Amino acid sequence: MIIAEFLIFLIVILVAKHFWDNRRFYYLAYKIPVGNFDYSLKGLYQILTADSKKIFHIAHEAFNGNEVCTRAWIGPSLFIGVVKPEDVKKVLNSKDCIDKPFVIKFANILKGSLFGDLNYWHSHRKLLNPYFGAKSLLNIIPIFNEKVKILMDNFKKLEGKGDFNAFSSMTALTLETILKVMDYEVDIQNQKSEIKNALIENLEKFLEIITVRIFQPWLHLDFIFNFTKRNKKQDEFLTDIGEVFTKNVIKNAKNIQKQEENNNEKSKSFIHELMSPKYNFSDEEIHDEVTTVMLAAQDTSAIASSTTLVLLGKHKDIQQKVVDELHGIFGKTLVAPYLDFEKIGELHYLDMVINETMRLVPVVPYVLRVNSTEIEISEGYVLPAKTFIIIPILRIHRSKKIWGEDADEFRPERFEKENFEKIPSYAYIPFAKGPRMCIGWRYAMLLMKIQLANILLRYEIDSDMKLEEVDFHLHITMNSAQGYNIRIKERIVD
Numbered sequence: 001m002i003i004a005e006f007l008i009f010l011i012v013i014l015v016a017k018h019f020w021d022n023r024r025f026y027y028l029a030y031k032i033p034v035g036n037f038d039y040s041l042k043g044l045y046q047i048l049t050a051d052s053k054k055i056f057h058i059a060h061e062a063f064n065g066n067e068v069c070t071r072a073w074i075g076p077s078l079f080i081g082v083v084k085p086e087d088v089k090k091v092l093n094s095k096d097c098i099d100k101p102f103v104i105k106f107a108n109i110l111k112g113s114l115f116g117d118l119n120y121w122h123s124h125r126k127l128l129n130p131y132f133g134a135k136s137l138l139n140i141i142p143i144f145n146e147k148v149k150i151l152m153d154n155f156k157k158l159e160g161k162g163d164f165n166a167f168s169s170m171t172a173l174t175l176e177t178i179l180k181v182m183d184y185e186v187d188i189q190n191q192k193s194e195i196k197n198a199l200i201e202n203l204e205k206f207l208e209i210i211t212v213r214i215f216q217p218w219l220h221l222d223f224i225f226n227f228t229k230r231n232k233k234q235d236e237f238l239t240d241i242g243e244v245f246t247k248n249v250i251k252n253a254k255n256i257q258k259q260e261e262n263n264n265e266k267s268k269s270f271i272h273e274l275m276s277p278k279y280n281f282s283d284e285e286i287h288d289e290v291t292t293v294m295l296a297a298q299d300t301s302a303i304a305s306s307t308t309l310v311l312l313g314k315h316k317d318i319q320q321k322v323v324d325e326l327h328g329i330f331g332k333t334l335v336a337p338y339l340d341f342e343k344i345g346e347l348h349y350l351d352m353v354i355n356e357t358m359r360l361v362p363v364v365p366y367v368l369r370v371n372s373t374e375i376e377i378s379e380g381y382v383l384p385a386k387t388f389i390i391i392p393i394l395r396i397h398r399s400k401k402i403w404g405e406d407a408d409e410f411r412p413e414r415f416e417k418e419n420f421e422k423i424p425s426y427a428y429i430p431f432a433k434g435p436r437m438c439i440g441w442r443y444a445m446l447l448m449k450i451q452l453a454n455i456l457l458r459y460e461i462d463s464d465m466k467l468e469e470v471d472f473h474l475h476i477t478m479n480s481a482q483g484y485n486i487r488i489k490e491r492i493v494d
Contacts, residue, residue: 028374028384029078035070037062047074047215052208052473053481055215059366059474063392067401068378075217080383081390085402085424087377088391092426092434097369097389100436132439137446138341140181144450145338147177150189152454159459159490165483166309170302170451177447178294182271183256184249202237203295207475209234246291250283293440299477300363300431300444305451306484308357311410312456313463313486318353318412319456323491325349326457332493336454344449350456352415354448358430359403360410360467365394365478367432393429394478402427410467459488 019026037058050058062072063081070081082091091097151173158164169189176188209230213219225231253271270293273279274286281289312319329346330337337343368390375383383389400407402423403414413419420428431438438444455461463486471481 025078025384025386028382029071029080029387032069032071032080032381032383033066035062035065035072035081037072050212050215052211052475053471055211056365056472056474056478058215060392060394063390063395069381069383074215075220077217077220077388078384079388079390081392081395082377082383083392083396083399084378085396085426088396088429089426089433090377091369091371091375091389091391092367092429092432092436094371094375096373096375097371098435099370099372100368132443134442137442140443141340141344141446141450143177143180144447147173147180147189148451148454150176151451152458154189155455155459155488159488163464163485163487166486167302167306167480167484170306170484173451174301174447175294179249182249182253182290182293184252184271203299204475204479206234206237207295207299207477208473209237211474211476246287246294249290250286299479300438300440301447303361303363303477303479304354304358304430304444305448307361307480308354308448308452309455309461309486310463310465310484311357311360311467312353313461314465314467315410318410319461321412322350322353322452322456326453330457334458334491334493336457339450339453344446347449347453349412350449350452351445352412354445354452355415355428355430356410356412359397359414359428360408361472361478362393362397362430363477364430364432365392365474367391367393367429369436391429391432393432396427396429399427408468455488458491460491462487462489 047058062079063070063083066083068082068084068087070083072079072081082088151169154169158169172189176186179186179188212230213225219225219228219230249271253275257272257275271286271290274281274289312322325347326336327333329343368388371383371385371387371389374385377383396402398407414423426433431441431444465482465485472478473481
């Protein structure tokens with residue numbers, strides 16, 4: 001009895017000391033308005049049992065409410081959603097907000113530039129930035145054109161066959177393309193390899209585990225997570241991705257490197273850049289970068305292009321405007337010519353369509369940062385140091401205050417120069433902005449324009465899917481639980 005009372009007394013003292021030592025943190029935290037996070041027993045139970053679809057809805061509601069910022073506690077962790085574009089700009093560009101919170105580092109098995117800590121990111125990003133610049137991408141455009149031709153051959157087999165999930169084709173294309181960029185040739189689009197299922201499915205499941213772990217605080221503790229079925233599954237997925245797949249890519253690159261040394265040649269591919277002696281990356285670092293680049297490239301392009309096809313299949317008038325632009329550039333043909341940098345630059349309306357798609361359905365709906373010092377934002381609110389700052393991109397992109405009463409509607413004309421100039425610069429951030437902006441955004445946009453131009457010249461797209469009826473799940477990315485179902489038929493050209 002005495003021991004129990006002593007333990008209770010000790011716990012009370014420790015808790016009191018914690019709150020006293022961190023009184024500034026809690027004082028500032030409780031000045032932040034509460035969002036629509038449900039702290040009732042029912043709400044807590046929903047989090048305890050949430051899958052990725054429920055988590056999407058919980059996260060979306062949690063940071064709705066105040067037009068400046070909202071707070072939510074997930075276990076002992078304070079999350080503050082920052083909404084106003086000028087505050088978003090301040091956060092994303094602050095030298096004190098470059099790091100990512102530890103919950104993102106649950107993916108630290110795949111460090112890379114995407115998930116790595118601040119020091120890791122800083123050293124790698126500086127070295128890799130030139131490779132993803134406009135000049136380097138000129139060498140990749142031929143690969144895009146080559147792989148899209150295979151996509152068009154496969155679409156021919158689906159013509160007139162009824163609904164099919166465009167995402168399957170888009171993921172195969174994007175994965176095969178990024179592998180070719182890394183000098184690894186695999187016939188994924190024609191499904192002559194098991195790599196498609198082994199990598200795509202495992203990456204999706206891996207991201208789902210990370211997402212669920214973020215929102216279930218007891219899983220933040222490694223000693224608890226390590227005893228769960230999810231940990232075992234995660235190990236299986238990572239083994240399939242890393243041991244079976246990524247190592248083959250790296251092994252192939254090393255073989256090519258040896259051949260080139262004998263022939264006095266030099267590859268310009270991404271993976272050979274990673275292996276360059278001037279960077280002195282370890283095998284583990286190369287492994288992590290290869291895997292994270294595949295992950296980022298595959299998800300971003302595949303989701304955005306699939307969503308674009310669904311929206312165009314539903315909005316035939318907008319689809320026709322895209323086709324009219326294509327005919328104006330290439331003539332009334334069913335087959336797109338080779339698309340070089342100059343031709344891609346002429347696809348202005350298609351560019352607006354893609355931008356509007358990513359406004360309505362941002363591939364990554366939330367960006368997370370952690371601040372090392374206090375940051376003052378609008379209306380005198382101060383974000384306490386070591387807060388998990390969430391930028392709710394989806395909410396900002398759908399804000400009626402910013403985009404108008406029709407913010408939930410698909411209207412590409414928002415991105416006409418005279419209209420878009422009226423929008424705050426940080427109200428549209430599909431690839432984030434600031435120092436940790438997505439390094440591959442140009443890559444993704446080029447690939448999407450080439451594949452969509454080819455598809456829309458050749459085929460008329462139909463879809464019965466309604467955006468407002470789609471159930472999204474959160475796997476770090478925002479993905480449709482129902483797939484991306486479209487129908488195609490060859491376009492009639494006068």
